[in-house]
Amino acid sequence: MASDNGGGGQCGEPESSDSLKTFGAVLKALRDEAHLTQEQFAPRVQYSAAYIAKIEQGKRFPPRDLLDRSEEVLGPAAARVLAAAARSLTRKVGLASWFLQWAAIEEGTTSLYAYECRVIPGLLQPEPYIHALFERHLPPLTQDQFERQVAARLARQQLLIDRPNTSFSFVIEQALLERRLGGAQVTVALLDHLLLVGRYRNVEIQVMPLVQEDHAGFEGEMYLAETADHRWAGYVEGHGSSMLITDAEAASFMLQRYGKMRSQALSHQDTTSLLEQMRGER
Template identity: 75%
Template sequence: MAAENGAGTGRAGEPELSDSLKTFGAVLKALRDEAHLTQEQFAPRVKYSVAYIAKIEQGKRFPPSDLMERSAEVLGASAARVLAAAAESLTRKKGLASWFQQWAGIEEEAIALCTYECSVIPGLLQPESYIRALFERRLPPPTQEQFEERVAARLDRQRLLTDLPNTSFSFIIEQALLERGVGGPEVTRDLLDNLLAKGRLRNVEIQIMPLHQEDHSGFEGPMYLAETEENRWIGYIEAHGNSILITDPKAVSAMQQRYGKMRAQALSHQATTSLLEQMRGA
């Protein structure tokens, strides 16, 4: 599906070439060249494969945290300090998956975010009990430390809804996700209460796609859209621990058309609120 949509990445899970990643890669390459080392000579000395070092220099991989320390032994302490400075803008948020890092950064700068989900309630709308229910069912299971880090990271991300009051958030959620009952009745009650509370924020619009809807444009699966401060739209797709960032204008335009159609097909914000209240009462 990524290739058909003109995705900005070659393989699932590889981030598109962002400026910060390209800058770090260029700095690493310049320091390596200054030391008169080829990738084939440098890679084994820092205990990474040649292919991995090549991807870092190309801006296709986030540098591992111990690369600076290992590089100091090969390139010298001064070069390691330069690398550390270049890596400051690449600091990952603890608890967020590596393949999600780039989109998380785009979310923080966006002036509009649109989400359609048919597999799980969007992360920005998940109450803690629902988050825990999901991670308890994650395979392979995370360690307890990873579990708590991921719960905390997801809850922290939800501050975007209030920290960005001028950002417009639009969510379309399949009714089936509310009927599924993940985690049991108490978790479902928490979920309904949370959706009602988040839906009262003036910059948040939540719409439910009815369980029975013959005219449905979301059959291609979940999707995310973000509008940047430069009024450029970016698309995003994720599944099974992989993600694809989509920047091709034609592909993003197609996603926008589908999303716009679904907004007309889903229940209005007011009708959604009424349905959520009805389900909560039941």
Template identity: 70%
Template sequence: MTANHDSTTAHGEPELSDSLKTFGAVMKALREAARLTQEEFAPRVRYSAAYIAKIEQGRRFPPEDLPERAADALGPVAGKVLAAAARSLRRRAGLASWFLQWAGIEEEAITLFAYECRGIPGLLQTEGYIRAVFDRRLPPLAEEQFEQQVAARLMRQELLAERPNTSFSFIIEQAILERQLGGADVTAALIDNLLVQGGRRNVEILVMPLKQPDHSGVDGQLYLAETPCNSWFGYVEGHDSSTLLTDPRLVSAMLQRYGKMRSQALSHEATVGLLKQMRGAL
């Protein structure tokens, strides 16, 4: 998505802040005191073992509801300890407060849909495009903030490789590419990346043509995620703000709109053809 933020080192690994490592160590100690392995603990809190491992290593910001879920698995005292540890966390640089809740859902999603009419979804952006986006951020970012947010967005893209069993679907307006944000070279690299990522077995990338009289995306961008428990959530972003939609009626309407847009966008073959044509014209 266009506003995904995380904090990483210069080498692309998540920044291991003391507070995140402390939280992870506390959770690990409580889990081991209950004589549970990560594989045994994970389903009890409805997260994957890999995700639990990253939290214990201090590589992931814990979801807001993790202490409550842990209380059911480890007992009320353990839940209170984790809740206190969570409150003491210093938020990672580059991770917007309004993005935290969706970030946790996205990490665990077994299905992720995205429709963008404003910018390329964060999971598909190249470094050049990311820099072009943040270079135009107002108010301007300090150099350290700039580099942190670039590294953060690049790290989030690991989801595409880390979750081969998750189905990713992206619908992107052709106008976004025609705009050539950052210039022709940035756009060329971006199109190359779309062709590569769209070749993954679990990734679908469709372009919505410039001219489409029958268009169901008039309400703007939208994101949808299906959790391992087969619950669906919707998500939309605005100016430094966001809304997580949990009402089944609203999410159902978003799913219907997304399904309709899939039929209105170019097919996979037509999308590849258009992208190659645009790439050749640069």
């Protein structure tokens, strides 16, 4: 199944989505108790009925503001029950077993660096781009697998908001933007999303230009995380395999390469200008 970045390989089954299904069942029960249909409840919490249906089916990770908005509609007592159900949720639902060790490190990181030359990093992928990736997965996913993978990836992105004191740095190849994976509309959604996330104070996005004669990333994609005790770990994956790198010397070599790439890529400001230019051309 998939990791949190690309379409993934098949080295292990994803975790059960029981916690999502439980939350969805609780939400449905509370909504029914209030004598509201999905069509009546959805606009009151500022979401579509289709989106609420997917949450109740355990196919979408509930957004944080859903709890606050639900209190105004269902009342304080129901909101407390819903909050209790939310505490049992995990963002790791649906992630491949071989990715979970790295995902656990990400949860407590103080700095997270990512270089990608294959696909846009999972933490930066808008939903249309995620759909485009999984629609092209081979062998094809079942509908249930598809829904779980999408939910897992969207849930992981909450890290960018939940960890405002964590520094996130992304270096991505310009070719990934030029590729237009999924078509013109998906590319527009991607550019819009990168511009939005790039405005977060804790996020820096840099594009590696198409022509860069002194490119230090020839060994391929890599991820680096600084733990709370200021140790560095690395992670690489591809074609259904992955490697967690905890050796201090090996992680240091990766950190050196990443630092070199940051100096070779466009600055955050120049990247924003490029994304705005590309968006205007669509």
